[in-house]
Amino acid sequence: MMLTSQYNNINVMVRAFRLIGLLWLATAAQSVISAPIINAKTYRVATEADDVVTRILFDAIAYQFRLEIDYVNYPSFDAILIAIEQGESDFAANVTYTEQRAQRFDFSSPTNIEYTYAFSHSNVQLPDLARVGVPKGTIYGELIAAYFPHIIQVEYDGARRAKELLSTAEVDVVVDAINQLKPMLMAGLDAQLLNDQLPIQPVAIVTPKGHNTLLLNKIQEYVHSASVQKLLRESVQKYQFDIRKQALRQSVIDSGLNVQRPLKVKLENISQFAQYQHDGKVKGINADIVFKACDILLLKCELASQPDETWESMYADLVNKRIDILVPVTVSQQRKSDVYFSDTYYQPEAVLIKRENYKDNVYSNVSELIVERIGVIKEDFFEELLGKMLPNKVLHVYKTQNELVKALLGKEVDYIVLNRANFNQILREADNLLPLEEDLFIGSFYSSEIAMGFPKNSMGASLAPLFTRAIKMIDTQKIINTYDYQPNWRATLAAEKTFSRHTQWLFTLVFGFLLVVAFYLHSQSVTDNLTKLRNRRALYRRYSRGLNSDLTLIYLDVNNFKPINDNYGHEVGDEVLKVLASRIDSIWRGRSYRIGGDEFILIGQYSDEELEPVLMKLESFTYSDSARNLNIKVNVAVGVSNYRDHFMSLEEVLHQTDIAMYQSKHHRSGQRDNTKPLLKIIRSSNKS
Structure with a gap:
């Protein structure tokens, strides 16, 4: 049950510019929109x-x-x-x-x-289909008829009928929008985005x-x-x-795998593929992808390899079923009899590396290298590949990539085979500029298919398709681009000059950003979180020196607010306060504050004639909530201070309006004091 619950449940400058840009973008977007509509x-x-x-x-x-x-x-x-x-x-x-x-x-x-998908029991392409289910009343039928006229369409109404069509094989796929993604994936179906196959209008x-x-x-x-x-x-x-992650994790449960058993993972220590760190962690293309896949699947994956372990020994462990996952493995027909593969996620190009100026523009094809000494890693795919491309030629084998590079620098061999990404990584990490180069006249001669390898047993048969689905969810190209890039010294120099030239602008922008943040924090400190009106702190800051005699101050208090909270819950009480705040915001042309609980202060310049209709609209309203089937009559007690003879402190005015509001709570509606004292009770509401 706990397991089921778990399953459900470059550059500093560039980053700074991005952050600041996002801030100004959001601010600009808000300025485009006119004042909020209150309705x-x-x-x-x-x-x-x-x-x-x-x-x-x-x-x-x-x-x-x-x-x-x-x-x-x-x-x-x-x-x-x-x-x-x-x-x-x-x-x-x-x-x-x-x-x-x-x-x-x-x-x-x-x-x-409109995100549109083809839901099916397998990954398919529209041109290959015969019968397709389309939801009634949508545009999908017209699009499929126009671009794939050979397809027979079957209309359906609702997700249940769509699943029936698939389960009875009446259709090959059903086409529908993103709202059907969850039920279809949870039903074990595959979902393929169709926006690149159909010209779906916005x-x-x-x-x-x-x-x-x-x-x-x-x-x-x-x-x-x-x-x-x-x-x-x-x-x-x-x-x-x-x-997709939720559905995939359910598939892991349904597969019968022992998810409590840690999976043993081995990673070959090759440059950008897997780099072992001093803290025991490992990073690189393969490391990032395999452990992200484990996380998506919610499987426990443990690193079982050592930095100095050879590829030969790791591959033997996989074939002999002593480990569960080996990365990377280059897919070949010969290996398919011993290993289950995931789908390929990386296709690096194989190149020949030589010492600088060694036999430039002599060879144009690998098959011409019959007199050259060529180095490869033992049991690596390139040993197998070169053995086929140069039959009967003796290759020089080495245990690791470091040994291979040293052999070329030491003139033990004339050429070595690497993928271009590995060579770029070696150049980047070297302390000095290495006198090595790619033989550009030959160029790339093979594109490898890199995948994860699993043992040839029942567990491997279950893991391979699950990891394939997880890999599809990972932005593998982003990970690859993080590690697989070619050093560009000219671009680096240009970047340094650009950085130096724009440092002053950067600091100016950062300062501006900090000002905006300070303004935002100030705004938050004087705003009531619930109603978005100003709060008590804002009131006392604004009128710390007192109120002019020509300003009208109104004190509002919701009658029987505690019973509303007690009977209907605090969520309803909060909504009542938000409705009252919205009415205040739309009716009152002065300043308005929520000073705590159900109490509000309004300050502005109003004559008696202007004030009368405003108070009528504020003293009572009906709160409606169709979801809860509620209609609550809300009455508001009102205390008013106007016609004061002299400048007064805020505390004095609040004290007097508090008295007036208290009287309001005990007078019947419409009762007045015609003598026009300093404090007036204006149309108070009854309280039961």
Whole structure:
């Protein structure tokens, strides 16, 4: 049960520029958008279960424009369109524009791509298929008919029917959007992104014809901002990764593997592939990929190799089933009888390395090297490869790559075989400039297929496909680029000059960044986290010297707020305060503060005639929560201080308004004092 719970559950300058750039980008995006729209209406957004894109977009929209959003789930995309057309819901996302639909709905301009997948029991390509399931009411049918007319289409409605079509082999694959990614992957199906196989149009947000036009335009402008587009991309990527990881971990459980048993991993100590550190850790292309795969699979993987261990001995351990994983292994037909392989994840190019100026432009092909002494690593793939390319030629074998390079420098051999990435790594790590070079006249003569190797037993048969699926989830190219790059001394010098030239600008930008951070922290310190109004600290800072006599101060206190918390919970209580704060923000043209609990202070310049309607709107309202089926009548006690004869301290005014508010709590609605004293009770609400 614990196991199941676990399963569920370059450069400093460049980084600095990126960080600062992101800050200004976010600030610029906010400046593009006009002031927030405050609307008491609750908008209904139509969606399907697990429609992550809709929720990412409208959660951001709701926060930006202070909108109340209700998500309404519908069983199918067709049902969503009907609900929008009939006015049952106000908005829907991920809708492809067509002329026919434009007669039924108002469209925004395109907001995002629609992530589309082919779900099947195996990894397939559309051109090779005969029958495909497509969801009813979507654009997929038209696209497949246009680009793959030979494919027979079968319409379905909902994820359950899609799974039935696949389980009964009525179709080869079903095509659907990202909202079906989770249920399909958890059902053990493969998901292949189709956006590079089908010209899927970008999608938009729709609303009922003739409704919400102004708001739709505002939403469109906001969604097009860089901050939202970045948020959407990163959120969708994380969602896809998390769902695939969850499904893959379930496959590990279903495979019957003993996940408590540590897997023994051996890594050949070769430059960028695996570099053993003084602390016992290892890094490099192979090390990073294999341990990331272990983490995704939630398998315990232990390093069982030593830095001085030879490839020959490690490969023997794999063949004799003394270890569980060997990396790297070059895939060859000969080895397939002894080893299970994952899919290849790296294809380095093999090159011939010689001493500088040695027989330049003499040979153009490996087969011509019949009189040259060639060095290889014992039992390495290149020994096998050169043995085939140069039959009957005696090769000089060495145990390690370091020995191989020393042999070339010591003139024991004339050529050695390395992949280009290894050679680049050797040049980078050398203390001095090595007098070695690639024979460019021959060039790259072979592209190796690097994979993980597993023993030829039942465990290896289970591990190979699981690690293949995990490798597909890893950004292997990013890892490869981290270690596999060619030294460029000219570029390095240019970078140093650029850095020197821009140092002053960098410090200026950093200083500007710090100013922005300081401003942000100050803003946070004077803002109430719940209501986003100013807080008590902001009030006392602003009026530390007192209040002018022409300023009106209003003290608000929610009646019976404790019973609301007790009866409905603190979450509902918080929502009541947020609704009141929203009303204050939309009605009051002066300054407003939440000073604690259910107490608010409003300060501004108002005449009696202006103040009367404002107080009427503030003293009572109805809080509605359709999700909880709640309608609560909320009354607010009001204390008012105006018409003061002289300048007074804040504490004095607050004390007097507190008295007035207390009187308000004990007067009936509409009761007045017509003598116009310093403190007036204006339309207090009854308390039961």
